[in-house]
Amino acid sequence: MNDTVREHLIDLAHAGKTVTYQDLAIACGLKLDLSLELHRARIGEILGDISVYEYNAGRPLLSVVAVLAETKLPSDGFYRLAEQLGFGTVKRLKQDLFGEMEMGRCFEFWRRPGNYSESKFL
Numbered sequence: 001m002n003d004t005v006r007e008h009l010i011d012l013a014h015a016g017k018t019v020t021y022q023d024l025a026i027a028c029g030l031k032l033d034l035s036l037e038l039h040r041a042r043i044g045e046i047l048g049d050i051s052v053y054e055y056n057a058g059r060p061l062l063s064v065v066a067v068l069a070e071t072k073l074p075s076d077g078f079y080r081l082a083e084q085l086g087f088g089t090v091k092r093l094k095q096d097l098f099g100e101m102e103m104g105r106c107f108e109f110w111r112r113p114g115n116y117s118e119s120k121f122l
Contacts, residue, residue, distance in 0.1 A: 004029070005047070006053075009024075009063070009066065010116070012065050013110035013111075014111060016107045025043060047063035047066055048081050050063055051063040057119070059119065060105040061078070073100070
């Protein structure tokens with residue numbers, strides 16, 4: 001798991017902010033060109049690993065903080081991962097505004113001082 005990306009996402013969630021995939025790559029020094037499919041797949045893997053880790057710890061899917069510049073929502077990869085984790089089908093998750101609701105849960109969780117201080121550095 002990429003701890004640098006995870007910690008950056010936690011700081012953003014704590015502040016109630018999102019980040020585009022490209023800005024995340026730049027901020028974390030990932031040296032990815034997201035115009036390339038291979039690089040988009042790599043950032044998806046990094047974010048997926050983080051969200052699976054958070055899910056297994058009983059926390060919200062942290063990768064929800066990373067969003068598309070055009071929509072300010074997570075990409076389809078986020079919804080496919082949520083489907084794999086048993087939250088529902090991609091179609092249903094989008095209809096039910098799962099991304100927006102999970103983002104709210106994520107912000108709320110990481111704003112709590114105890115959660116932020118105790119779970120950020122693992």
